[in-house]
Amino acid sequence: MALNDITTAAPAASLFRVACSSCNLRELCLPVDLSDAEMHRLELLSHRKRNYASGDYLYRSGDSFKSLYAIRSGSFKTRILHEDGREQVTGFVMPGEIIGLEAISTDIHTCEAVAMETGEVCELPFSKLEELGREIPSLQRHLHKIMSREIVRDQGIMLLLGSMRAEERLAAFLLNLSQRNAAHGMSSTQLTLRMSRLDIGSYLGLKLETVSRAFSRFQDDGLIRVKARSIEILALPRLREMMGKT
Known part of the structure; x- marks a missing residue:
């Protein structure tokens, strides 16, 4: 993706x-x-x-x-x-x-x-x-x-937009950023979102309100901690489980 x-x-x-x-x-x-x-x-x-x-x-x-x-x-x-x-x-x-x-x-x-x-x-x-x-x-x-x-x-984007629910799309997005952070020698759980939530929604094929609700649900479920544009992933394995990854 x-x-x-x-x-x-x-x-x-x-x-x-x-x-x-x-x-x-x-x-x-x-x-x-x-x-x-x-x-x-x-x-x-x-x-x-x-x-x-x-x-x-x-x-x-x-x-x-x-x-x-x-x-x-x-x-x-x-x-x-x-x-x-x-x-x-x-x-x-x-x-x-x-x-x-x-x-x-x-x-x-x-x-x-x-x-x-x-x-x-x-x-x-x-x-x-x-x-x-x-x-x-x-x-x-x-x-x-x-x-x-x-x-x-590009193939991953097609899969993302064609077959995943909103929460799965956001999970895939966060996992992708986590993997890329790790490849750059940075933390896989401490993310800084340089893009706006409107941009995230445009990329994922979701409305802004849907992106905001998904972030709130992830935080309520203990998957992430959100502070402005800083995201701490608290349960990386659970995010992977949402995508069928172990």
């Missing part, structure tokens, strides 16, 4: 270099078996580091596809705007994850990516990344794994 205005807003002007080899997210967004020489070549490719503030656009629907982006810090949401003005959230992207993959097949971004908080992004020009991948098989394999993971997440 992935739990991915006409002009692009300019990101913050600060551009600065942080070496991939010393980045604390290296093992999340890059193959771990690159040689020093191969890592240096990747550093040269990903030299553009940009800062984004909450509400800034990384790209917009209809923009030409030129790069993938590795999230160093902060978080983004992807969304589609319908003709009637309704917003459909399609995903949330956390540090160490890659964003922009949906545009590879068409060379056009079909959704827009918006920063949910202050963050930093590494830009990876795709044509150069492809060229480097042909020369470094481990990098190409890693890109294929990332793409495969996104396909699996």
